[in-house]
Amino acid sequence: MDSINVPKGYGKVNPEHHLEVQAQKIPQLPKRPIISTLVISAIAGLTLVIGLMLVALIHKSTTEPIDESPSLSTSAESTIKTVCNVTLYPEPCYTSISSLNSSPKPDPQSILKLSLQVSISELSQLSLVLKTMNSDAAVRDCRDQVEDALSQLNDSVSAMVVGEGLTEAKVKDVQTWVSSAVTDQETCLDGLEEMGSASVDDVKKKMRKSMEFTSNSLAIVANFDKFSHIPLH
Known part of the structure; x- marks a missing residue:
């Protein structure tokens, strides 16, 4: 009876090949430039400081008595x-x-x-x-x-x-x-x-x-x- 030759490796998955395929399928997120991040942080910090100064000025104007002319x-x-x-x-x-x-x-x-x-x-x-x-x-x-x-x-x-x-x-x-x-x-x-x-x-x-x-x-x-x-x- 003639024997059937099965190609070696048939039905087996190559782990390295599988990981490469998955890596190709996952979309890469674009990297945010470092300079943009710093600018946004600086603007947020400046906005907070200005807000605190306005609050302090409003409190001072409402609590201090009005000076005589x-x-x-x-x-x-x-x-x-x-x-x-x-x-x-x-x-x-x-x-x-x-x-x-x-x-x-x-x-x-x-x-x-x-x-x-x-x-x-x-x-x-x-x-x-x-x-x-x-x-x-x-x-x-x-x-x-x-x-x-x-x-x-x-x-x-x-x-x-x-x-x-x-x-x-x-x-x-x-x-x-x-x-x-x-x-x-x-x-x-x-x-x-x-x-x-x-x-x-x-x-x-x-x-x-x-x-x-x-x-x-x-x-x-x-x-x-x-x-x-x-x-x-």
């Missing part, structure tokens, strides 16, 4: 300093009046009124202190002098009606009243020293501020004619 603030500061420069104690004058001023354009009359209010406040505190001290004759007399000074300063404020300018006659009246208030405080200290009161040093210490502020008010009203270049509002 520099021109108005400078105008008020300049006017108060000009008026206070005629006093013996310009720094306390400027500091105390600035803390009370609410007008963007204060005039000499409003500044004088604020100065008088500061003087009244200090004298009122002194009056309360005197009432708590030993009630000897010298202290009682001093207390009466302080009360009279307060009355003089209150009369001065009452004469300065809002919306009305200070006439020459009114300026003289205010100057007389404020001058009397200064004299009252000096008389108080003189009486304590003459009567040898043990409280003289303590009263002097407590009266220092009220004397300074009342002196400033007197200087302002005494030089009122020098502020004619500053308009009344």
